Amino acid sequence: MSHVRSAHAVGTNKSKGADGPSTSSVLKGAQNAWDLLSDEQSRRHINTGSADLNNILGGGIHCKEVTEIGGVPGVGKTQLGIQLAINVQIPVEYGGLGGKAVYIDTEGSFMVERVYQIAEGCISDILEYFPHCHDKAPAGQEKLKPESFLADIYYFRICSYTEQIAVINYLEKFLEEHNDVRIVIIDSVTFHFRQDFDDMALRTRVLSGLSLKLMKLSKAYNLAVVLLNQVTTKFTEGSFQLTLALGDSWSHSCTNRLILYWNGNERYGYLDKSPSLPVASAPYAVTIKGVRDAVNSNSKRVRVM
Numbered sequence: 541m542s543h544v545r546s547a548h549a550v551g552t553n554k555s556k557g558a559d560g561p562s563t564s565s566v567l568k569g570a571q572n573a574w575d576l577l578s579d580e581q582s583r584r585h586i587n588t589g590s591a592d593l594n595n596i597l598g599g600g601i602h603c604k605e606v607t608e609i610g611g612v613p614g615v616g617k618t619q620l621g622i623q624l625a626i627n628v629q630i631p632v633e634y635g636g637l638g639g640k641a642v643y644i645d646t647e648g649s650f651m652v653e654r655v656y657q658i659a660e661g662c663i664s665d666i667l668e669y670f671p672h673c674h675d676k677a678p679a680g681q682e683k684l685k686p687e688s689f690l691a692d693i694y695y696f697r698i699c700s701y702t703e704q705i706a707v708i709n710y711l712e713k714f715l716e717e718h719n720d721v722r723i724v725i726i727d728s729v730t731f732h733f734r735q736d737f738d739d740m741a742l743r744t745r746v747l748s749g750l751s752l753k754l755m756k757l758s759k760a761y762n763l764a765v766v767l768l769n770q771v772t773t774k775f776t777e778g779s780f781q782l783t784l785a786l787g788d789s790w791s792h793s794c795t796n797r798l799i800l801y802w803n804g805n806e807r808y809g810y811l812d813k814s815p816s817l818p819v820a821s822a823p824y825a826v827t828i829k830g831v832r833d834a835v836n837s838n839s840k841r842v843r844v845m
């Protein structure tokens with residue numbers, strides 16, 4: 541990584557000159573565009589379980605970025621959150637990241653029986669795609685047990701916004717001690733803030749601050765941050781429209797935004813915001829095994845919200 545000498549150091553009282561320690565610490569993060577491209581290309585993705593969703597997301601949920609996933613109740617946000625907590629653990633030898641997950645549950649929607657079922661679904665797919673994995677060493681086989689997948693999800697149940705702030709503030713220390721965590725999921729990020737927080741301006745500032753912190757953590761610890769969010773109705777141009785909770789006020793707080801919606805009886809994901817990918821939508825399904833491709837899996841470009 542190259543260090544850049546620039547006017548940045550000028551005016552820094554404690555600066556000991558261009559080569560001084562304070563200058564290099566201020567500019568420690570500077571990279572050239574070539575470094576950035578290499579970094580981007582080596583960046584890992586977490587499989588959503590649906591090839592079509594992965595496709596519109598440019599490979600899956602990106603590490604080192606914050607992705608907001610919103611949608612109406614029942615559309616499958618929690619299912620996708622659980623699926624990601626499982627899929628992040630797919631061992632490296634089977635094309636996964638072999639990481640661990642942090643699941644911060646604010647609504648009490650994390651059903652552990654369902655997590656077990658989704659882990660079983662993931663394992664059965666691995667066994668189907670890698671029929672010779674039975675030949676692997678016993679240690680490798682040990683990993684392919686639902687119990688092991690469940691054991692590698694660190695679960696935090698949050699019952700108020702103060703607890704949520706406290707846990708997010710504590711997260712950095714936790715991640716220092718658990719450096720194999722590759723995804724942090726918050727389900728849902730706005731729930732307690734919508735219920736109990738009266739001062740709207742302060743609420744937006746607090747949430748934006750938390751989100752900024754999560755963005756920094758995602759980069760520092762090379763992990764994906766996924767913020768599940770609810771939708772709410774907003775009265776604009778003479779009609780009620782669905783919009784993500786706190787949508788406009790903190791839309792800068794995430795790098796990517798995926799909106800899940802119904803189109804008739806089919807579930808779709810719509811990539812609404814990305815710094816490098818076109819807007820696109822694709823169908824997906826929630827099956828007994830978890831999130832998978834829809835039976836009709838031709839991606840379409842439609843927008844519902």
Ligand SMILES: Nc1ncnc2c1ncn2[C@@H]1O[C@H](COP(=O)(O)OP(=O)(O)OP(=O)(O)O)[C@@H](O)[C@H]1O
Pocket residue numbers: 611612613614615616617618619620647649654657770826827828829
């Ligand atoms: N075992 C299963 N097999 C098939 N589909 C399931 C199974 N379990 C849950 N689902 C589907 O997932 C839906 C619930 O999705 P989920 O809980 O992720 O919704 P959500 O978007 O998080 O909603 P909310 O905002 O209320 O939390 C159910 O309505 C059902 O359609």
